[in-house]
Amino acid sequence: MKAVFIREQGDVDRLTYGDVPDPVPSPGEALVRLHAAALNHLDVYARSGANRVRVGPYPHILGCDMAGEVAQLGQGVEGVKVGQRVVVDYVIKCGVCDYCVLGRDDLCRRMVNMGVHVAGSYAQYVKAPFQNIHPIPDFLPYEEAASMPLVFHTAWHCLVTRAGLQPGETVLINAAGSGVGSAGVQIARALHCRVLVTAGSDAKIARAKELGAEAGINYTTTPAFSKPVQDMTGGDGVDVVFDSVGAPVWEESFSSLKVGGRFVTCGVTAGHMANLHLGRLFSRGLTVTGSGGRSRREFNDFMRLVHRGALRGVVGRVFPLEEARAAHKLMEDRDFFGKIVLRIP
Numbered sequence: 452m453k454a455v456f457i458r459e460q461g462d463v464d465r466l467t468y469g470d471v472p473d474p475v476p477s478p479g480e481a482l483v484r485l486h487a488a489a490l491n492h493l494d495v496y497a498r499s500g501a502n503r504v505r506v507g508p509y510p511h512i513l514g515c516d517m518a519g520e521v522a523q524l525g526q527g528v529e530g531v532k533v534g535q536r537v538v539v540d541y542v543i544k545c546g547v548c549d550y551c552v553l554g555r556d557d558l559c560r561r562m563v564n565m566g567v568h569v570a571g572s573y574a575q576y577v578k579a580p581f582q583n584i585h586p587i588p589d590f591l592p593y594e595e596a597a598s599m600p601l602v603f604h605t606a607w608h609c610l611v612t613r614a615g616l617q618p619g620e621t622v623l624i625n626a627a628g629s630g631v632g633s634a635g636v637q638i639a640r641a642l643h644c645r646v647l648v649t650a651g652s653d654a655k656i657a658r659a660k661e662l663g664a665e666a667g668i669n670y671t672t673t674p675a676f677s678k679p680v681q682d683m684t685g686g687d688g689v690d691v692v693f694d695s696v697g698a699p700v701w702e703e704s705f706s707s708l709k710v711g712g713r714f715v716t717c718g719v720t721a722g723h724m725a726n727l728h729l730g731r732l733f734s735r736g737l738t739v740t741g742s743g744g745r746s747r748r749e750f751n752d753f754m755r756l757v758h759r760g761a762l763r764g765v766v767g768r769v770f771p772l773e774e775a776r777a778a779h780k781l782m783e784d785r786d787f788f789g790k791i792v793l794r795i796p
């Protein structure tokens with residue numbers, strides 16, 4: 452089959468388009484004929500080795516997000532049929548560790564990530580445990596479907612589970628132009644929340660408003676964005692801040708929280724070291740929480756809204772699989788809105 456793989460970690464030139472053997476499903480696994488794969492920052496880390504991400508045996512096929520149709524079933528597979536249109540959850544849980552048996556599989560001690568530890572989605576075929584395979588509605592194109600799993604799963608986990616976002620609350624979402632940011636805007640709107648956003652350009656703010664954001668602040672021209680956030684919330688601040696940017700926006704994010712507010716992070720795309728004002732943390736009853744992994748239950752939860760058409764993938768650019776280098780370069784340049792998708796031949 453055709454695939455994009457690396458033989459060692461490094462810059463975009465390490466991405467090689469060529470032929471590799473077809474995967475063969477083991478018992479409990481299904482083979483999926485992929486039609487689209489979407490890029491995430493994790494792909495860039497897996498390719499480059501940044502943030503100490505180490506990948507599986509070489510040649511290694513990158514890619515965590517994917518959509519296609521079930522092509523073949525291994526022994527003992529239940530609940531999926533050949534020909535079914537599906538997306539694949541890229542995180543494989545062990546099912547038997549103490550976290551898994553306690554229903555906290557988001558923290559599974561032995562999780563294996565497709566695209567990182569084993570072969571991923573930049574390929575015509577992939578094999579996956581049947582528990583990781585989820586049907587998609589007929590109205591959802593493959594390219595849009597591929598753009599959804601990782602970012603919506605992450606945003607749901609952060610906003611609903613970790614931050615406990617409640618209907619009617621006000622949420623500030625940083626980097627609204629990012630995949631996880633635009634997913635967060637839609638989830639918060641589906642929960643009837645008031646959504647404020649920050650982004651690096653006015654064009655990205657305009658797109659976020661189309662997805663349901665009420666107002667946005669350009670943090671390039673207005674780096675001290677907690678002031679307008681306070682102004683827009685009657686001086687209170689927001690209930691929840693959802694961030695994936697990290698250090699450069701930490702101080703202003705923290706200052707945007709109302710008393711009792713919750714800050715949740717799922718990424719540090721622009722820096723990971725920050726100062727925490729412990730006095731304000733305790734006296735204002737604030738919560739600062741991380742993301743960690745995501746649970747199978749949360750995947751089912753957000754997919755219910757996908758089947759109703761309440762959440763839609765935001766595809767920014769589509770490249771043919773063989774142009775994965777150009778797609779990675781665009782990902783690193785950050786000059787796009789929504790998800791970068793690879794169309795698989």
Ligand SMILES: [Zn+2]
Nearest residue numbers: 545548551559
């Ligand atoms: Zn486990």
